[in-house]
Amino acid sequence: MNEDLKDLQSQAAKGLAAVRELQAQYDVVGWQIKNPEYAKIRHVLLHLMKITADVAAIVEHVEHCVQNEVDPEEISRDFAVTIKDRGDIAGDLLFHAAQFANLGDYDLADQLIQVYARNSKRFAPDSPFADLGPLH
Known part of the structure; x- marks a missing residue:
């Protein structure tokens, strides 16, 4: 290796x-919802769906720009700004990944x-x- x-x-x-x-x-x-453990994971799922919706909104904007024949360089610039501004998405994903790892007691x-x-x-x-x- x-x-x-x-x-x-x-x-x-x-x-x-x-x-x-x-x-x-x-x-x-x-974290308020923790017992039983399956209630915690069920609530985590709700948060993950909210995160997925945020990502979908970003992608939807790009798709409309492509459909409307916006200049690809402009689309790329706007996308880069949006992703930079939405660092919270990565933080939320890591937050919930750590919760999964703790619930399953596995090495992340x-x-x-x-x-x-x-x-x-x-x-x-x-x-x-x-x-x-x-x-x-």
Whole structure:
């Protein structure tokens, strides 16, 4: 395995373990719907649907611009501004990913590495990502 990727994988594992712990501590004081656990995941689903709707609104705007033959460079500029302004979407997704990991008691970094490995086997089979495996 590529040493740079191995080092990044190790750093990600440390960072994502900290994210999981931070989320667990937050959920004790800041997450109201938690019992039973399936009620928590059901409520997380509602939040994920809201996030999906936000992404859909961004995409819908782009689709209308394409349909109305707006200059592609203008579409790209506007899209870049919108994505930059909506960093909250990525934060919300990580927030809820950490909740899933805590509920299922699994290593978030290992799950992410599995996604990289699975996708690279299909889309970049000759890349070093295809050889990634869990650290633990």
